[in-house]
Amino acid sequence: MDTDGTSPSPAASPIDRLIAGYRRFRHTGWHPRLERWESLRQSQKPEVMVIACSDSRVDPAQIFDVDPGEIFVVRNVAALVPPFETTPGHHGVSAALEFAVQVLKVREIIVLGHGMCGGCKAALSQELQGCKPGEGGFVADWISLLDPVREAVVAEHGTEGRPAEKAMEHAGVKVSLTNLRSFPCVAHKEAAGTLKLRGAFFAISDGVLHLLDEESGQFQPAD
Incomplete structure (x- = not known):
């Protein structure tokens, strides 16, 4: 009841x-x-923007236990950020990013990857390559954002198994951070010290949040 x-x-x-x-x-x-x-x-005045995966198991508001209005959230397949570009099109993530940085003036942006990410797994296996739009093609095109890092992951871990998948999930966070810095408004504010970028990873297998140390490239438990 x-x-x-x-x-x-x-x-x-x-x-x-x-x-x-x-x-x-x-x-x-x-x-x-x-x-x-x-x-x-x-009005809303969130100080943090979270870019997360659409996966139903990893809700940022639940993971961070926040109240309404505390975080501005964008979710998509594999928590990806495309690079800055000015070509015509419907740039949903870029529009949300622009709004968060320029209008809401968030102080931090967190890219939140997660364990057992289907998008990262598909990027690793390339199982959707050649699919038509509506049959997997949209997903394949989107996760091709991970192609630049796939070769290094495959060279070290292969294309199957949890170590390879986790390496791709971690690499995905780093790709999104790199692409975030290609946006002039983000790069300018980060250089000025008014905006902080962070990489994070939530392991749904054990419920542990990891934060990225960008100097070492390693994810460490937040605990």
């Missing part, structure tokens, strides 16, 4: 379960915290 008296049946549809969750939120999350919602009604 839910706290507000609702209890979806075991055979409830996905939308029924979501609505039941919404009712719990209204009961335990909305009404008891009206002051917080009121403060966010007109």
Whole structure:
């Protein structure tokens, strides 16, 4: 039984379960915290942008246990940032980045990779190469952002197995950090000391957050 008296049946549809969750939120999350919602009604002032994977198992708000309004989140396949470019197109990640840096004026950007990332695994195996758009082609094109680092990962670890996959996941974080610095607004603010870039990795197998030491190139447990 839910706290507000609702209890979806075991055979409830996905939308029924979501609505039941919404009712719990209204009961335990909305009404008891009206002051917080009121403060966010007109504007948001997050200090941190998190670029994370769309994977359903790694919700940044849950991992970092933050309140609404604390982090500005962009999620996509493999937590990738494309390099700065001015060609016509729909640049979703670039638009969100521009908004976070120039309008919200976030102080930190965290690229959050994670264990068992399907996008990184596909980039490693190249199993989607040659697929048509709508049949895997969109994903293949997106994860081709990892092609520049794939050769080094394959040379050391091969294309299969957890060590190879983890190496690609770590490399993906570094690729996104490099591409972030190709944006003039990011490079300028980082050089001025008003913006900090960080790489992070959440291991869903053990629940441990790792932070990247860019000098050594190694990920160390945040604990």
